[in-house]
Amino acid sequence: AQTVTQSQPEMSVQEAETVTLSCTYDTSENNYYLFWYKQPPSRQMILVIRQEAYKQQNATENRFSVNFQKAAKSFSLKISDSQLGDTAMYFCASTTVRTSYGKLTFGQGTILTVHP
């Protein structure tokens, strides 16, 4: 079974600054995918960034990047140049390749507030 843990229930950052959200996971699988999803007040789940466990290079999408430490089972999200529109709940999630693509395991979520 997989588990995903987000130990920061809430975070805040000033506009234009950088913030890092933490995520740790546990799995016995060798090949898996990791994701960060954003959920703004609209409730819509939006995929922010994805990482395949076999890829050494950390994924980057514009202002969003990850620090993937496979041995430590850590998958943190860095948001650079924070904007007011980044205010949302952020979820870390994982899925394995071998068992099934039909299911994601989520962390508890981190509420991020960006202050002007």
Place this chain on the structure above:
Amino acid sequence: NAGVTQTPKFQVLKTGQSMTLQCAQDMNHEYMSWYRQDPGMGLRLIHYSVGAGITDQGEVPNGYNVSRSTTEDFPLRLLSAAPSQTSVYFCASSNGGDYGYTFGSGTRLTVV
């Protein structure tokens, strides 16, 4: 493309009533799943499907039923609603790999 369409967006039920949450996707995705979101607990998997005619239980399946007769549709049935089923429900679909999952806009269900 509409993506993943969930209906209704809001629903209030009385204890003991039954209802079906609808989910449809138009992306020809193989994999579909239902989650519930509760404060402090993230999203938890209720049921999932890896193709038409194939379903399996997730982490919290009790009180829910699913079927998948077509690739497009994956309805979630509440058999006899209980207050503990008050939650926000999300349907998602994927073609696997690192494409990620596309989510519907969610259904806020209140059972009184």
